[in-house]
Amino acid sequence: MKLTGKKVAVLVAEGFEDLEYWVAVMRLREEGAEVVSVGSSLDEVRGKNALSARADATPSDVDASSFDGVVVPGGWAPDKLRRYPGILDLVKNVHERGGVVGIICHGGLVAISAGIVDGVRATGSLGIKDDLVNAGAKWVDEPAFRDGNLVWGRVVPDIPAFCRELVAALS
Numbered sequence: 080m081k082l083t084g085k086k087v088a089v090l091v092a093e094g095f096e097d098l099e100y101w102v103a104v105m106r107l108r109e110e111g112a113e114v115v116s117v118g119s120s121l122d123e124v125r126g127k128n129a130l131s132a133r134a135d136a137t138p139s140d141v142d143a144s145s146f147d148g149v150v151v152p153g154g155w156a157p158d159k160l161r162r163y164p165g166i167l168d169l170v171k172n173v174h175e176r177g178g179v180v181g182i183i184c185h186g187g188l189v190a191i192s193a194g195i196v197d198g199v200r201a202t203g204s205l206g207i208k209d210d211l212v213n214a215g216a217k218w219v220d221e222p223a224f225r226d227g228n229l230v231w232g233r234v235v236p237d238i239p240a241f242c243r244e245l246v247a248a249l250s
Contacts, residue, residue, distance in 0.1 A: 080109075080110050080111030081110045081111065081246060081249075081250045082107060082110035082111045082112035082246065082249055082250065083110075083111035083112075084111075085111070085112045085113070085147045085148070085249055086112065086113045086115065086145055086146050086147055087107050087112050087113070087114055087115070087146060087147060087148045087149065087150060087179075087249065088114075088115050088116075088117045088141065088146050088148070088149040088150070088169065088173070089103060089104055089107070089114055089115070089116050089117070089149070089150040089152065090116075090117055090118065090149065090150065090151050090152065090156070090157075090160055090166065090170075090186075090189065091116045091117070091118045091124060091132045091133075091134050091152070091156065092118050092119055092124055092134075092156035092159045092160050093124040093125060093155070093156060093159060094124075094125075094126070094127055094154050094155030094156045094159065095124065095126045095127070095132065095152055095153075095154045095155075095156040096126065096127055096152050096153040096154030096156075096183075096184055096185070096235065097126035097127060097128040097129075097130040097154075098128075098235050098238060099152035099153050099154065099183050099184055099186075099232075099235060099238060099241075100126065100132060100152040100154075101130060101132070102238050102242065103150050103152060103181065103183075103238075103241075103242060103245065104116070106242040106245070106246065107150075107245075107246070107249075110246055110249075112147075112249065115135050115136055115141065115146075116132060116133070116134045116135045116136075117134055117135070117136050117137065117138060117141060117149075117166070117169065118133075118134030118137065118160075119134075119137065119138075119159070119160060119163045119165075119166065120134065120137065121133065121134055121135075121136075121137065124156075126154060127154045127155065137165065138163065138165025138166055138168065138169050139165055141169070143168065143169050143172035143173055143176075144172070144176065146169075146173050146178060147178055147179065147249060148173065148178050148179035148180065148181065148245075148248075148249050149169060149170055149173045149178065149179075149180055149181070150180075150181040150182075150183075150186075150245065151170065151180070151181065151182045151183070151186030151187075151189045151190065152183055152184070152186055153183050153184025153185035153186045153203070153204060153234075154184070154185060155185070156185075157185045157186050157187070157188040157189045158185070158188055160189050161188050161189045161191070161192035161193075166189065167189070167192055167193045167194075170189055170190065170193040170195065171193040171194060171195060174193070174195045174228065174229070177228055178228060179228050179229075179230060179245070179248045179249050180195065180228060180229050180230070181230040181232070181241070181244075181245045181248075182201075182203065182229065182230065182231055182232070183203065183231070183232035183233070183234075183237070183238070183241050184203055184204045184232065184233070184234050184235070185203060185204050185206065185207055186203065187201060187203040187204075187207050187210065187211050187216075187231075188207060188210065190229070191207075191210055191211065191214040191216075195229070196211060196214045196215060196216040197214060197215030197216070198215055198216075198217075199216055199217065199226045199227065199229055200216070200217050200219045200224065200226040200231070201216035201217065201218060201219065201226070201229075201231055202218070202219050202220065202221055202222075202223075202224070202231045202232070202233045203231065203232075203233060203234075204233070204234055219231075220233070221233070222236075222237035222240040222241070223237055223240035223241040223243070223244045224244060225244050225247075225248050228248070230244045230245045230248050231244075232244070232245075
C-alpha cells in the first residue's frame, strides 16, 4: 500500500459532490492512508446526489501539521467551506508546509480563498474558470495534473485521473 503512514484530511460540508468525496476517501484508504473528514460541524451532511457523510473533526479539533495532505472535493460545499477561517487556515498551512492539496471541480473556490492559486496552473469546473483566472491562476483544460504540491482535477468523469495524480503526489 503506497500511502501507509500518511494522514490526509478530506473536507466535507452540505452539498458536497458525492463521488468526488467518496471515491477520493475510498481510494486513499485503499492505499493505506489514514483519512480524516474535516468539516465546519460534526453534523451529518448530504451530498448533491443524496449520499450522506459526517465529519470526524472540525478545524479546531485538528493540527494542520499532522496532515500530509488535504483534499477539497467539489459540489456546492466549497462555497460554504470557504467562509470558515479554520478551513482556510488548514488548507493554507498544509500547502505552506509542502503538503499535497488535492482540488477537484468547485474545490478551487476554497483554494482561491486560502490564497494559494496565484501563478499556478489550475483546472476545475468551467463554472469557476473566471474565479481562478481572476485570482491569478493559469487555466488549463486537462482532466488532472500536478503543479508543485497542488493536484488538480476537472470534474466527476475525471475522478480516476485525479485519484491517480493524488496518490502519486502523496507517495
